[in-house]
Amino acid sequence: MTPAVVFVLLAVLGQTSGQSGSNIARGGRVTQSSVAFGGVPERAIDGNQARIYEQGSCTHTNLESRPWWRLDLLTTYRINTVTITNRGDCCHDRLNGAEIRIGNSLNDNGNANPRCQSINSIPAGTFTTFVCNGMEGQYVNIVIPGRPEYLSLCEVEVTGQLAVSNIAQFGQVTQSSVAFGGVPKRAIDGNQASNWNQGSCTHTNHESRPWWRLDLLRTYKINTVTITNRGDCCHDRLNGAEIHIGNSLNDNGNVNPRCAVIHSIPAGISKTFMCNGMEGQYVNIVIPGRPEYLTLCEVEVNGQPSGNTPNDQNIARGGRVTQSSLGWHGLPERAIDGSRASIYGQGSCTHTSRQRKPWWRLDLLKTYKINTVTITNRKDCCHKRINGAEIHIGNSLNDNGNANPRCAVIQSIPAGTSKTFVCNGMEGQYVNIVIPGRPEYLTLCEVEVNGQPSGNTPNGANIAKGGKATQSSVGWDGPPENAIDGNRASIYGQGSCTHTQGQIKPWWRLDLLKKYKIDTVTITNRKDCCHSRLNGAEIRIGNSLNDNGNANPRCAIISSIAAGTSKTFACDLIEGQYVNIVIPGRKEYLTLCEVEVTGIESDDSFEHPYG
Template identity: 45%
Template sequence: MRVFFRSLALLLGFFSVQMKADEKEVNAAGWGSAIQSTTHSDPWSAPYALDQRPSTCTHTLVQSNPIWKLDLLKVYSVTRVAITNRPDCCGERINGAEIRIGNVSSDVFSNPICAVISSIPAGASDSYLCNRMVGRYVIVVIPGNDKVLTLCEVEVYVVYPGNLAAGRSVTQSSTLNSWIAEQAIDFNPGFKKTESACSSTISQTNPWWRLDLRHIYSISKVVVTNRLDCCPERIDGAEIRIGNSLENNGNNNPICDVISSMPAGASSTYACNNMEGRYVNLIIPGDSRILTLCEVEVYGEGPCLKQTFVKMKLKSSLSLSEAEASVRLLTQLESALAGRGISNVTLRWSQLPKQEVMRKQAAPGFLSIQEMANGAENAALWRTASLSSQFDSWIPRYAVDGLSDSCASANIQKDPWWWVDLLNEYQVNKVAITNRVGDTYYERINGAVIRVGNFPADVYSNPICAVISTIPSGATAYYSCGRMEGRYVIVHLPGNEKVLTLCEVEVYGYLLGNRAVGGAVIQSSTSGDWFAEKAIDGNRGLQQSNAFCSSTLDETNPWSRLDMRNVYQVSRVVITNRNDCCAEQLDGLEIRIGNSLENNGNNNPICAVIPAIPAGESYSYSCNGMEGRYVNLIIPGDKKILTLCEVEVFGKGPVLKQSFVKMQFNSRLDLTSLTMREKVLIQLGSALADRGLTNVTLRWSHTPKQVIQKANADKRCDKQP
């Protein structure tokens, strides 16, 4: 009797994903304490700006540089500050007030400015973006003499960048009154009202608290904040455990660290050395113990969704080459994995199962690796796709799954089409098409038309990139689209009784509007082959950082500068951090925008300061239309390394400005002569170019006039343009 083995491959975790932690924005103003430089009288004291009642306000005396200062009691990343002006009178008094954020309490002017309040209508509230400025103190000050500072409400919104605990599910072994488990991840450290901001169990044996991250993460550190009001010793001996098991409520998972002791109100960091796990437990072993947590923060990389190919041999009487049987098998496998707690897995055939008669050991299988084209990422990969009709299980997305052995196919029909939605408009340089394998049907692709545009509902409204004459069986052909612009790439086959089959469609290009494309970049130094140009190559380097990211050496104040060649109004800058390691190296990065090359451009105004970007993440920073030709990125400090895997700059422009300059020349030359006038313009243009201003056109708005100055005459221009 012959025994049949079915050989199949499974793709575990259909694609690798890096998810940003849920960054919940919270008003932290009420968690701190406020003071002001002077107080007009008792009903106008500093805390009235924090009582969430705009009818009660603060009020200083008339003085120089009146100040209101909020101590948040710990350092936060501040996204914005909202100010409510007084409703009754004197609304103009707030004009010119500065909002400052920093860590210097004694000298408020040493703290960086978030915003300057030009004016706020009486009784109105205005919000000011602070771009995640980091600091413990929020200060409002009006510079000048004889000033009065009145604030009716101040709100300070903060986030914990990269905190994986935000928005997750928590539980604990028991709950003391209203001290629920969720209060340990509410951002509030409970320094003012512990009972409404901290979690606590009752007195019991082995009390525990558990956080479910919903995915498996590689955890670098856990930060725990102890209560401030009393009993700090209760946390002594608490164990931090990380893992994927729920055995004994997760308390049998491996130990990251043991908290020996922690001062009241302190936040202590515990390194976990990239332990992998979905659950973070804190447990205090022993009898009559109480576990109180005022804040738990978790930092790391992930989720750890890994793409894995598994070759399996099955002894089965079923024909797994049939779609129904193969789909049923995947469902059974997913159910089995879910029963073991592995629920975040997508299974799919990378190759259809083949029936083989095994008389001896089978030859090894082949794993095909898709290469990048021209160093750019395939913009179509895993995007949404659609077909005019669908043949059997040959779904549209099989043409953008990165696997050439799975194909999308329409039924026999008139003018079949397929399209992919790139989600944003791209400047498309190339489209690659992989044809099906086989001696019979590969010629079906002949005559197919590739189009790029924004009209998926009307295929023929989109411009043609190329017409496919023929593609050999199983081969991949590349078609140049000459920077055509569009959100959709469409492939259609004109004619009656046609079948359109696509085994892979790849799209290479750049996001439209990215001003970094075509710019020139340099950096302060270069580590190996981590050249500056790799930061604007269109590839985020998530798989091979060394091949697609830029990096300086270890040095003081490392920097990178992008020259956009024209002045633009920059709306936002997007920075992608490296995925493989060392994500913290980017902490403290300054984004600067301007037109000066003084200090290599690093003295230009600051758009934003980056407190942290998780590994492999792309974070966007608003620059509010700042104008400039140069975008600099610099990390201040000694022994720093600047690594950039992608820099994207978006905005309007070029900003072309017309200026009239009245100039006085003391010259013996006759500037009424056309030749002399042109010579002067050339000399002026050369002088400006030496100072970095090359995109300037000079011309005379008026012909110069010669003026003869008399001895006692008023001063005037000898030559006047």
């Protein structure tokens, strides 16, 4: 079957998700040619296929010549498919003629890379999958050439496999010392130049047991390690060096299992050592047993991600984040994006406004025993701003979490470096970083947390059960109290689900009897039939009973909840006595099999993030 036929079939049949394989777009970074109407580029990889612009999940550029959107996958992939969801409320033909381009170049912002497909059209509110037949690239661009236009994307999903055989160049490196400017990063710069004056070789001091270490950031099964030796002199210095691979940092990683001993590598030559699938996050090269210089002109590593994870897995990546304010587009999510990039313009650092006592908070969603917190500081300027910051850990949201017990005070972190603070198993759901005592900006380029789930539970009890429920009408004996009976039974005949009449804008309301700062709302959907009725419902929270409470601020839109399952929505501490679930804009039945709410009692001194 030809690629053209495959594409036509996918375009016709692909309205139920044309992808086979995981969506690798979600782990990437995005940018676009401009931002209009709040349509930031991250919306296209938020995992939400909502097609109505007001639902807050579509991107938007200005009207401009050749608007574009770019996904950086952070490494090279062989791209199988690109699936694009188009806007449904208006303007679907704006995408006509757009092009999908894939490659490794940033010339013309990536728009000069080879073309996978041209988008003839995508019907309003639907998605189409485009087959790219294994095209290789780190960047996926969508660009509208040839005319002034707006570019709006409601979701972009990408499937593919890692293509780059050398996984070393995406890691982080360090070594026992630096001499003559021979920094450790030179060994993973992609350049096998072997003469010292070409500026591509590392160099330590003359010392006992010099070493160099590569951190692959996750566990891999290592097939081979290829080392390029110096060519202009001194090639026998590497004789007797050892390659070690594993997940331990004991003795700086040099006690991990040994893959090979380097008996010799001729001057200026690259030699490959077989490691036969040894598992590890760290690759060390060490010269044991004698004082020596260690020089490496290139280290290349081939392997595949392992199904295992090291004992120091970063649990921050699965959490939710917020901060006291937002400055210079420095979103709080940037600190848990998996990138230690420390130049602000690289788009991976947070930033608050200048304020008294700025803070950033990570919600781990359950209680952990926290071993360590690692913080990467900004490099291009202002690294002293973090001096005196404190790390707090606990289960309370009093003072936005800043009143929890203190793990450590950050005296200083050198520019562009990462520093680890030991917290000795402190228990908590929340990790806060706060600068007390002075007006300041708070910028974090990465926060990594290591710990294990605790047997204790946070102050995340379901406060819905103590409230009173009502709804717009009652049908089929489904009273509103059924949604707060503590039972997630999702078959209607089991008697634990609510039900309204079929009506315009049906609603259900929970009165918590006092004001709370709402953290999460969890909804269990009906299983035996009709689960799509909840699609498009809204969660609203506040203190007003105008329009029966449906005019209060919106926490979330329920795009969908699978039949018989429970889904949790984060409400970022919206304050209110009332929690409403309403289906706006159409005649519908509203059925809820359980509604669970977590939060803490409100007080007058609470100041919501972002003011």
